[in-house]
Amino acid sequence: xxxxxxxxxxxxxxPELMEGFIKRYEELPxxxxxxxxxxxxxxxxxxxxxxxxxxxxxxxxxxKIHMTxxxxxxxxxxxxxxxxxxxxxxxxxxxxxxxxxxYGMLGQETNGAGGMFKAFRTVPIILEIVEDMKRLCPDxxxxxxxxxxxxxxxxxxxxxxxDKVIGLCNVPVMAQMVEPEMLGKQPDELIYxxxxxxxxxxxxxxxxxxxxxxxxxxxKMYEGDETGMPKNIHDIPFPREILEQMQMIPxxxxxxxxxxxxxxxxxxxxxxxxxxxxxxxxQTETELFELYKDPNLDYKPExxxxxxxxxxxxxxxxxxxxxxxxKNTQLVVSTKNxxxxxxxxxxxxxxxxxxxxxxxxxxxxxxxxPTAERGWLQVMKAMELLIIExxxxxxxxxxxxxxxxxxxxxxxxxxxxxxxxxxxxxKEHLPNF
Ligand code: NAD
Ligand code: G6P
Ligand code: MN
Numbered sequence: 001x002x003x004x005x006x007x008x009x010x011x012x013x014x015p016e017l018m019e020g021f022i023k024r025y026e027e028l029p030x031x032x033x034x035x036x037x038x039x040x041x042x043x044x045x046x047x048x049x050x051x052x053x054x055x056x057x058x059x060x061x062x063x064k065i066h067m068t069x070x071x072x073x074x075x076x077x078x079x080x081x082x083x084x085x086x087x088x089x090x091x092x093x094x095x096x097x098x099x100x101x102x103y104g105m106l107g108q109e110t111n112g113a114g115g116m117f118k119a120f121r122t123v124p125i126i127l128e129i130v131e132d133m134k135r136l137c138p139d140x141x142x143x144x145x146x147x148x149x150x151x152x153x154x155x156x157x158x159x160x161x162x163d164k165v166i167g168l169c170n171v172p173v174m175a176q177m178v179e180p181e182m183l184g185k186q187p188d189e190l191i192y193x194x195x196x197x198x199x200x201x202x203x204x205x206x207x208x209x210x211x212x213x214x215x216x217x218x219x220k221m222y223e224g225d226e227t228g229m230p231k232n233i234h235d236i237p238f239p240r241e242i243l244e245q246m247q248m249i250p251x252x253x254x255x256x257x258x259x260x261x262x263x264x265x266x267x268x269x270x271x272x273x274x275x276x277x278x279x280x281x282x283q284t285e286t287e288l289f290e291l292y293k294d295p296n297l298d299y300k301p302e303x304x305x306x307x308x309x310x311x312x313x314x315x316x317x318x319x320x321x322x323x324x325x326x327k328n329t330q331l332v333v334s335t336k337n338x339x340x341x342x343x344x345x346x347x348x349x350x351x352x353x354x355x356x357x358x359x360x361x362x363x364x365x366x367x368x369x370p371t372a373e374r375g376w377l378q379v380m381k382a383m384e385l386l387i388i389e390x391x392x393x394x395x396x397x398x399x400x401x402x403x404x405x406x407x408x409x410x411x412x413x414x415x416x417x418x419x420x421x422x423x424x425x426x427k428e429h430l431p432n433f
Contacts, residue, residue: 001029001030001031001032002028002029002030002031002079002080002324003030003031003032003033003034003077003078003079003080004021004030004032004033004034004078004079004080004081004082004320005033005034005036005074005075005078005080005081005082005137005140006033006034006035006036006081006082006083006084007036007071007074007081007082007083007084007085007129007146008036008037008041008083008084008085008086008146009034009035009036009037009045009048009049009067009084010035010037010041010042010043010044010045010047010048010049011044011048011084011085011086012044012048012284012285012288012289012292012304012307013084013304013307013309013312013313014035014048014049014051014052014084015048015051015052015055015292015299015300015301015304016300016304016310016311016312016313017082017084017313017316017317018033018052018055018056018300019055019299019300019313020313020314020316020317020318021033021063021313021317022055022056022059022061023317024317024318024321025059025061025063027321027324027325027327028317028320028321028324028325030061030063031063031064032063032064032065032066033052033063033064033065033066034066034068034073034074034078035048035049035052035065035066035067035068035074036068036069036070036071036074037067037069037085038069039069040089041089042069044289045067045069046067047289047292047293048289048292049065049067050292051292051297051298052065053065054295054297054298055298055299055300057298058298058299071129071132072132072136075129075132075133075136075137075140076136076137077136077137078133078136078137078140079137079139079140079141079324080140080141080143080320080323080324081129081133081137081140081141081142081143082142082143082144082145082316082320083126083129083142083143083144083145083146083152084145084146085122085125085146086146087118087121087122087125087429088121088426088428088429090278090281090282090285092118092121092426092429093109093114093118093276093277093278093281094276094278094279095422095425095426096108096109096113096114096115096117096118096278096422097109097114097271097276097277097278098271098276099113099418099421099422099425100112100113100114100409100418100422101267101268101271101276103414103417103418104264104268105264105408105409105410105414105415105418106256106264106267106408106409107276108256108267108277108408109147109148109232109277109278110147110148110149110198110199110253111199111253111256111408112256112406112408112409113403113406113408113409113415113418113419113422115147115148116383116387116399116402116403116406117422117426118147118148119148119151119152119384119387119388119391120387120390120391120399120426120430120432120433121426121429121430122146122147122148122151122152123151123152123155123159123388123391123392124391124392124431124432126144126146126152126155126156126160127155127156127159127160127392129142130142130156130160130162131160133162134162139164140164141164141165141166141320141323141360142156142162142164142165142166143165143166143168143316143319143320144156144165144166144167144168144334145167145168145169145309145312145316148198148199149167149168149169149198149199149334150167150169150197150198150199150200150334150349150351150384151198151384151387151388152167153165153166153167153198153334153335153349154334154348154349154384154385154388155388155391155392157336157349158347158348158349158388159388159392163336163360164360165335166319166323166333166334166335166356166360166361167198167333167334167335167349167351168312168315168316168319168333168334169198169199169312169315169332169334169351170230170308170309170310170311170312170314170315171199171201171230171251171252171253172192172194172201172203172251172315172331172332172351173311173312173314173315173332174229174230174310174311175203175249175251176190176192176332177311179205179217179249182217182220182221183213183216183217183220185207188208189207189208190205190206190207190208190213191205191206191207191208191210192204192205192330192332192353193205193353193364193366194332194351194352194353194366195340195341195350195351195352195353195366195369196251196341196350196351196352196369196373196377197334197349197350197351197377197380197381197384198334198351199251199253200251200253200254200257200351200376200377200380201251201332201351201352202246202248202249202250202251202254202369202373203248203249203251203353204247204248204249205217205249212247214247214248214249215244215247217249218240218243218244218247218249221237221238221243221249222237222240229252230252230308230309230310231305231306231307231308231310232277232308233252233253233255233308234255234263234266234267234270235252236255236259236262236263236266238250238254238255238258238259239258239259242258245370246370246372246373248370248373256408257376257407257408260407260408277308281307284303284306284307287303288301288303288304291303315331315332315333318331318356319331319333319356322356322357323356323357323358323360326357326358327356327357328355328356328357328362329355329356330353330354330355330356330364331353331354331356332351332352332353332354333351333352333354333356333361334349334350334351335349335350335351335352335354335360335361335363336348336349336350337349337350337352337363338363339363339365340352340354340363340364340365340366341366341369341377342367342368343368343369343374343377343378344377344378344381345381348381348385350363352364352366353366376407379405379407380407382405383402383405383406386398386399386401386402386405387399387402390402391432392432393432394430394432394433396433399419399433400416400419403415403416403418403419
């Protein structure tokens with residue numbers, strides 16, 4: 001049987017992961033799941049771990065849930081390691097969102113100043129996990145969900161020198177769920193090609209006969225349909241002229257770039273009225289854990305779909321099942337480029353459509369991007385590489401360069417002040433700086 005180790009097991013998303021594994025048990029016969037957390041998440045781990053065990057007990061399968069604060073014990077001989085931890089918990093995310101916003105800039109979980117600091121906190125931990133894996137489970141696959149997912153995956157490959165890694169996100173999952181409906185098609189009647197970076201990708205769609213239907217989809221997007229946007233993203237229409245020009249569908253986070261003025265204004269207003277996203281999520285999380293405490297609840301409650309990461313298990317569990325059973329399912333993953341996106345170096349991590357099998361991801365070639373998108377993509381990858389380098393070396397000047405070229409940060413004295421304040425606010429989680 002298969003051993004799974006989940007780092008950050010106390011996450012409120014864990015029941016969704018269990019649901020995905022239960023659904024796939026016949027092709028992925030799991031024997032044991034180890035949920036790992038830290039002292040600060042002990043109570044969450046206990047509640048959600050018991051809930052997870054009840055879900056398996058209600059299924060026809062015998063799977064044991066182990067809860068532990070000992071990462072090494074969990075990693076020993078694991079076949080798959082999934083990572084869904086949040087260094088500093090939601091309190092850290094509130095600081096990422098609040099401090100830049102105080103100066104009129106974007107603080108967001110994965111974008112702007114907030115996203116860069118989440119990377120600073122997360123990269124050192126993921127590299128520790130990789131070192132543990134080299135000793136304790138050298139044949140295991142790492143399935144990363146911890147954000148910023150693309151940068152974390154890049155750090156694993158570039159600095160961890162670990163290639164058996166797949167980075168995931170639910171944004172492409174949701175797009176591929178909703179868009180077939182918009183076109184009146186079944187999901188298997190459409191063929192998708194995604195390319196870019198995590199939270200910075202575009203996609204094109206053809207029908208089963210190879211006819212490009214991206215323009216049809218663009219038309220539908222302006223008819224007021226549900227566009228498959230995660231709950232945390234403000235859904236305003238993109239400038240239609242740009243979509244018509246590039247003949248690709250941007251991802252939700254592109255609103256921050258194509259319409260910085262509108263999206264930032266919306267975010268800042270929301271922060272002042274109903275609170276930052278982390279503050280809203282705290283409320284949802286409290287409600288979820290109240291539900292999870294119910295000894296009669298043995299299935300994933302509906303309320304979990306209020307979280308932005310809903311449906312991520314479709315990507316996580318399917319990639320694990322695809323590797324295990326060499327299924328060659330097509331998914332969108334963060335993985336080494338290898339030429340799929342020729343506008344970026346072959347050795348960097350990109351988010352692309354890929355066939356997932358026993359040997360990992362085999363990327364679908366996307367080809368060159370239009371001029372404007374290529375420029376943006378190259379800047380964003382440079383920013384990511386600087387952030388990861390700074391996270392590893394602790395070099396302040398490298399961090400400042402990343403801040404300066406990040407399109408969501410207005411360069412200058414204020415930007416540096418924001419960075420300095422974030423360094424102070426997050427001191428305890430930034431041992432390298
Ligand atoms: P959360 O705040 O519930 O954190 C999950 C758990 O991680 C907590 O129980 C916490 O105690 C634990 N943790 C913190 N540091 C740890 C460490 N060093 N080792 C082990 N466990 C540790 O977070 P969440 O809202 O469930 O999100 C979890 C992660 O998944 C975040 O990084 C979030 O950004 C990410 N996420 C990714 C996507 C995606 O599309 N890839 C979607 C949603 C969330
Ligand atoms: C999805 C993304 C995640 C993101 C999350 C936030 O949009 O794919 O990567 O960070 O939702 O969700 P939350 O409910 O925590 O705001
Ligand atoms: Mn994501």
